[in-house]
Amino acid sequence: MRHDDCCPGLPMHEGFDGAGRHGRRVRESAAMGRENTMSVRTKLDSWRNVGSFAVRRLADYAELLTIEMAETRSRLLREFIALVALTVCALFTVSFFCIAVIASALNKPYFLYVVWGVAIAWLLLSLIALLACRALRPIHSFDVLKDELQADLQSLREALK
Template identity: 55%
Template sequence: MSIHSKVTQWGNVSRFCVERLADYSELLSIEIAHMRTQLVRDVIALVALAVAGLFTLSFVCIAIIASFWATPWFIPVVWAVAGGWLILSIVALLVLRMQRPVWSLDLLRGEIHQDLTTVKEALK
């Protein structure tokens, strides 16, 4: 290949990359807006679930403890409720640690991967 054809080839590739850069920025802004909407909806739902769940569980725990109020089992039941919460907290922490992070910009990543493949093919 001559130098002129190499320069022309690289010029075509650079024009392609510059044109795609505008598309990437538009796609990124669309995906960020979608992620923001989804995040707000998920956070509101999780907060409502957490508040309702905590109220429910606290009343259940109070009911369990109150059921054993004047019995010899009162102190063991109180410690059993506390131990149950400790075990639940440890399990939740382990589950959280074992989850892998989620990559949410899949569409943008796919477009960039396709364009890199196109550029590699053009430079052969």
């Protein structure tokens, strides 16, 4: 048996006795060399696959980002217009109500109490509104894009293991 028959592509090494028998150390080192080459090749292939996946998904992310930005912009505009209309209507309503309460107590002995009562009621309503605004949960924009990115990153992590 020739050395090339048992170990094609490997240089002649110690422990080959011509009869096809190798020393244990020689067999282990040859196997480790092949494993290291295969693991490097496998890692390079996985990195190449990850890179091509990321490039393909980049266009999807850009499209998703533009869609989410348009949706967020229209939602914010709608909410802003509704909030302004509600605020204007509420202010006019409450203003006329307060004027009516004060005018009805105009020549009465408790006139100052009514005026201060209206002012304190407005102060309390303002504090309640402030606390309500702080308690609101913020609207999370771009949730779909964030979820897609997290799912793809998880896929990439698993592919690189």
